[in-house]
Amino acid sequence: MKIVKCHSGNIMLVLKEVSEVEDKAIRANEVDASFEKHVPQYEILGDQVEIFVNHVMEEDHYIEWILVDYGEKQVIQHFVPGDDPRVTVPYQEGMKAYSYCNKHSLWANEEIHS
Numbered sequence: 001m002k003i004v005k006c007h008s009g010n011i012m013l014v015l016k017e018v019s020e021v022e023d024k025a026i027r028a029n030e031v032d033a034s035f036e037k038h039v040p041q042y043e044i045l046g047d048q049v050e051i052f053v054n055h056v057m058e059e060d061h062y063i064e065w066i067l068v069d070y071g072e073k074q075v076i077q078h079f080v081p082g083d084d085p086r087v088t089v090p091y092q093e094g095m096k097a098y099s100y101c102n103k104h105s106l107w108a109n110e111e112i113h114s
């Protein structure tokens, strides 16, 4: 899985790369901003995991989506200002979570484990 930003500004999720994608891959956790407010946090609840981001959800600054990557599949939850950036999904060893802030780009938590 790869998340890229096109010259137009569109952000695209490359689910399968069969030839080299020339658009620039967005790298997680590289913007100079608070890790605590952007990196997805989690709480395991039995066979489920609640993934959330402790971030403001204001009109001009908010988490646009949380993406859960299971490797063979992905789950994406989109948000709008005022929402609670939180999603509950099945827990699976090796899963990763990403969040996207409209001002501070992509963040990742690649160590979700019980």
Ligand SMILES: [Fe+2]
Binding pocket: 033, 038, 055, 061, 062, 101, 102, 103, 104
């Ligand atoms: Fe932000």
